[in-house]
Amino acid sequence: MLLVDNFCQVVITAPQHADEYLEILMAVKGSSKEKRLASQFIARFFKHFPTYADQAIEAQLDLCEDEDIAIRKQAIKDLPSLCKDSKDHTHKISDILAQLLQAEDSTELAAVHNSLMTLLKIDAKGTLSGLFSQIINGDDLIRERCIKFVTSKIKSLGHEVITKEVEDYLITECKK
Structure with missing residues (x-):
């Protein structure tokens, strides 16, 4: 102490x-x-x-x-704070959170979802790049949960978060 x-x-x-x-x-x-x-x-x-x-x-x-x-x-809960003042680490933090989507405890999973949503509001493109990294390279469970997160949560974000640039990025990544 x-x-x-x-x-x-x-x-x-x-x-x-x-x-x-x-x-x-x-x-x-x-x-x-x-x-x-x-x-x-x-x-x-x-x-x-x-x-x-x-x-x-x-x-x-x-x-x-x-x-x-x-x-x-x-x-x-504290992970998104690492990206608040600099977006340099958003991809890495998002990738870590994407891996944590495999949590079995519902309260822990809710914390991961909340942190990803916070991170999306800080840097949507960087967050999505971390999620898509796990969609492409992660194991089946993580891939499935990342896809579920992206499809269910992204639509709830407004145009101030999902800009034209982010939308174009999403489309490009979805085509891969």
């Missing part, structure tokens, strides 16, 4: 706080409470540490695979 207290006292905007961010990334191996806080803090301060983007995504992915469903749902 000392780590959290110390970290919260610091304004995270400068490279001199990289050690604290690395401690947060390591907290994904800690207790349940540390893992939940780590998930939230990884997402919250992600934009300030682009050097550690890959490590942060991997740490968040570790939390998405945790044995505790509450931690998994928290990590899934």
Whole structure:
């Protein structure tokens, strides 16, 4: 808990706080409470540490695979935040979420759907590219669930999300 207290006292905007961010990334191996806080803090301060983007995504992915469903749902919920300020990682995050569509628990699956919808609103084309990556390369269950997600959820999004460019991309990918 000392780590959290110390970290919260610091304004995270400068490279001199990289050690604290690395401690947060390591907290994904800690207790349940540390893992939940780590998930939230990884997402919250992600934009300030682009050097550690890959490590942060991997740490968040570790939390998405945790044995505790509450931690998994928290990590899934926090994934779209990694793309809020930069769309560079949208494809990868969408690909991860697409793989998580194989979840059997209905509440976990709902969290995945909500995160994908949030991600679509941040970067529709990048999100769709991650989904189509799994449609093309994923196993049968993931492919089926990605197709079901795309066909059932996309139509509920307005033209501010599904622009002409995104629509053209969708058509091109569907023809493959």
